[in-house]
Structures are given as C-alpha cells and as structure tokens.
Amino acid sequence: MDPRSDCIDFINPATGEKFGEVRMTTEEEVMLARREMAAAQSTWAAKPLRERARIVKQFQRVVIDAADELTAIVNQDHGKSRGDALHEIVMTVDKIHQYARLSPKWLGRRRIPPGLYFFRRYYTERVPYGVVGIIGPWNYPIDLMLPPIIAALLAGNTVVVKPSEVAAATGVKLEELFGRVPELAPFVRFVHGDGRVGAALVRSQPDLLFLTGSVKTGQIVARAAAENMTPFLYELGGKDPMLVLEDADIKAAAHWGVWGAFYTTGQACVSVERVYVHHKVYDAFVAAVLEETAQFSVGYSPDIDNPYRMGPLTFQRQCDIVNTHLHDAIDKGARVLMGGRQTGMFIEPTVLVDVDHTMKIMTEETFGPVLPIMKVFDDTHAIQMANHSDMGLSAYIWSRDLNHAKRVAEQVQVGVVNINDTMSHYPVSLLPFGGVKMSGNARTHGAGEVTQFTHTKSYAVGAPPHPLDPATMVRYPGHYRLGKAILGLFFGVTPQQRVEPVLDYLREDPTGQVVTRAAAGVGAASLVGLAAATLIRARK
C-alpha cells in the first residue's frame, strides 16, 4: 500500500458535503506506532492501578467537557442526531466511570486455596498483554472505541487504535481528546485509514487484537492473526430477533419494536432485525406497527433540538446492502406494507410481511431501517426461527407472563436476552454484553471488558518444602499407603472410601509391621487435623 498521498475524506451523509480529511497512516508509521507503544508499555504498567485510574478520570473529565464538540462531529460524520450522539457519550462515560472505579477490585490479586501444600501460598495476578491493537466500526464511533481503549489501558496495556474510515472525523477528534491529557497521551497511538491500515496493524503483531466489525472482516482478521498466533477478541454482527408471544402487550411490543428497528436508522448491532409473531396476535401487531411507523419522521438537522426520529444511512455501501435485501425479499414474495423508498441517503422506515428464511432479509445482517415480520404457529416455531441464524448477539421476548418469557428466553441462542423491551440492555454498563456463534467471542461491559485485556499469572510462594505438607510427604518414595490414605481422606466419595485407606495406613507401616494403637491415634488425629485445616483454608 502506498497511501502516503491517500486521504480519507470526511463526508456528511445527509448533505454530501466534504468537511475535512485525514491522511492515511502508512505501513511504516503503523509499525513505528506499535514499536513506540511496546517501548512505553512498561512505564504505564508500572504505575499503580489507582494512579492509572486517576489519569483515566482526567480523560473522563475531558470527554464530558468536549460533549458538544463530539456530538457536532458525530452528527456530521455519521448523520445521527446530536441527541443520539449525546446518548452515545452518556453510555461511554458511564462505562469509563465504572471501569475506573471498579478496576482495582477486578484486577486485584486473587488468593487460591493451597490444595495439599498447607505451608505455601498460591495466588493469581492479572497481567497486561502488552500492546493491544483496537480496530473499530463506524456505527457507534465513540462508544465502540473509547470503552475498550480505556479498559485496555486500565489493565496496564498500551494501545494502537484504528478507527473506522467511515467515521474518520470522529477518530481524529478522539485522538485529539487523548492529546488533552498529557499523562495519558504517550500510551495511546491512533492510526487512520481503511481496511489496508487495519491489515497493517494486524501485521504489526500487537500482543492482542480487539475488533468490532462485520463477520466478514472478523474472518479475514482471524486468518491473518492466526499467522502469528496473535490472540484475537471479536465483537461482530447481529441479526437480533424479536419474539412476540401470544400473551404479549401488543401495543408496547409494536411501539418498542419499531423504535428498536429504526433507532439510529437501524444501524446498531442490536437493532431489531426480524420479528416472529404468534399467529393469534399477528394481525393486531402488524396494525400497531404500521401506526407506530407512520409517526417515525425522517430528516437531518445539525442542531441540538432535532425534530426527526430517524436520519440518513451513513454511507453508500449500507444503502446498497439494504436495497439488495429488500429487492431479494420482494422477488421472493415479500410485501412492503410501508416505506421502502430512498431519497439521497435516506431510506424510509420500511415494514415487510410475508417473509421467510429463504430471504436475505431474514438471515443476513441488514443494518438498516427495515422491519420484516413473520407469522409463527407457536413458541417452538418462534424459537426455531430465532435460532436459525449464524449469529447470536441479543434477542427480545414479549409476554405479559414473565415466567413464560423466561422459559422461551432460555432456549434462544444469544449472548443477551431482553424481556419486554428492545436495546435497553446495551446501555447498562456493568451487564456483560457480547454474542455467541459468529457474533463474537469477546465480552464488553462490566468486569469482563477489563479483565479480557489481561492474562492470569499464577504464583506459588513459600519457604522450601515443609516436611509436614501431605503433598510433600508423598513426593518421597515409600509412601504409597500414606498417598492412598490422603486420596481417600480428602477426596473419598463414600464414608468407606474415606476411612478404609486411612485405617490401612494406620494398621501397617511401610515395612508391614503393626503400629501401636497410640501411634495410630496420633496419626489419625493429625490426618483429621490436616483435613480440617485444608477445608478451612479452602473456604477462605
């Protein structure tokens, strides 16, 4: 690649206007960034965790101060409203706040029960990987970038970040914000550009890679990472189903289902992408959905008081995917009940019926303002359809009976289930989030987002082996019966298994001579004492 002269243009999708550009980072510069972060990592990791948290809090202050700048950039870069951009900042800052507060607890030393080595101490510590490469998407260009960066930093890593080329202006702004915290800036590097720059970052062999993006990119990066066995965490696409059961609150399901499908123009990984409705409530649900959709106004405004419910799609490729899925569905017999037309980068909120799983709209991620609704016979049918997917990010279940909803929820193959709402699980900063199947192997939100940027290092510490350690005794030859006594006493499943080998051991010494009752008593008492001590220590 020779992107030295290549620039990424910043284009406002609503107006088509260019509002800036950034030069693509060259391969050599990516390699240099990785080397610099490797050199800086020990300095950052050497800071006590509370000090790292203090510095992160300074960054939190900067983000809050910059809220208006950020919403203005995201509004131009992505097309979402200033209000939706602010919502993204709130979610982000909530996570930064919790991670800085709770990381000392999550990352602290953990004591491990000593097993049969009574006189030694065992514990684990969380160790940073080193340099983490973070590659992000465009759809939530703040919330999908800053929390993993901050989590990786709190864990003691340095970071090389590649924001999406589709939201490149936001990436440049985030870089600038890190520059406003001099104590943090030396430990984060941004590289800018498209997939070629992402590929260069993968080739630079960071110690851990974290990608949020599409399944297709995930597969490409997984193959490239495998070349060097680079550990790889990924948060990929979703095809989130909504199940409307026979006893659902239809009005609420329609209201929040429509919101979940069209919020940020359907460009969220947890958007409602397909709906399965019990046949007895199907007609009522479709009617309610049409009523709700009719109220979903479409437009763009750069003002903070934006009157529109839905903005443009963010770039042409996304429009192409939506139209391909729509045409494929219509060709195969689907009916458009509302919407479907495109003007510029705006596609109307679209409601589709008579859909089935031969259509892309029900099986591939659409990532646009389309709500396809399918009638199902019963719960089993709904669950089968929901699980008929390569992806498994989240799912939405609607029922007035929470036990009923929970029974269905347990059978749906996803990382998160939300009962009687859509998308409200995502902003909860401590609720683990992530998918199964091709949707990903990473977890964001909560302790897992921070700890996944570490590996555990175990320690076994103490004075030289103590002769009274049961496990040390059996390291010497000639203690077969003692070994069996320990095996039975500590791990026996039945009373007989526990007692018999101990009695065997007490009856005979290794040379076969009978020991005295007194010695047997002392031996038994010490074994029971050791067992009790082990149990007590194990429970600590």
Ligand code: NAD
């Ligand atoms: P994308 O896969 O096109 O791009 C993601 C990032 O990968 C971009 O920065 C891109 O430049 C980079 N990239 C592309 N090719 C690369 C390569 N060969 N090597 C390294 N990097 C490369 O995804 P997108 O369109 O930016 O984002 C939308 C997708 O992200 C959707 O599928 C959405 O569901 C998913 N997503 C998932 C989550 C989640 O938490 N699971 C959250 C948001 C978005």
